[in-house]
Amino acid sequence: ALLQKLFGIGDVGVQSYTNLIGKLTEFYKEGAHILAARFQLYRSVMKANQTYAEWIAELRGIARECNFICPKEGCNQSLVDDSLRDVLILQTPHDHVRTRALQLTNPSLNEVLAIARTYET
Incomplete structure (x- = not known):
């Protein structure tokens, strides 16, 4: 139909x-309701026994609906990794990960994940 x-x-x-x-x-x-998807993304928290890699994969799935694209005309650069980095820093259950990440000047998602992984093991 x-x-x-x-x-x-x-x-x-x-x-x-x-x-x-x-x-x-x-x-x-x-x-797609972009604002609802972004709300869901920003409220997402890491589950018990979930690794950072698993959590980021889950967040990437949600982010597909968020339209994280540079708004400047002709730019079209993806802002997904920056947004995922921000969620990871804001919502991590590990204060030491947040503290280390915030000591860096504009760290990439990969840099923050590297910090997080050192505390996973």
Whole structure:
């Protein structure tokens, strides 16, 4: 029924796979609630027995809906890693990870993860 609404009643059967996927992707992207996804991301906390790598993988999944793209015209640079770094620093259950990360000037996500991993073992 959705494809019929997107293409018209008789047009669905003649569409290529690429056209179908493109139209569906566009439809669901328009329906994404960016603010709700960002709220979910910023409120995410590391679960008990979860490694930092697992937590970041979970956060990356949420971040796909957050539209973390540079807003400057023609930029299109992804801001996902910066956002994940910020969430990791803000929400880590380990104060020593946050303290070490905040001592660095604008650390990358990988630098903060390296700090976090030293405390995991």
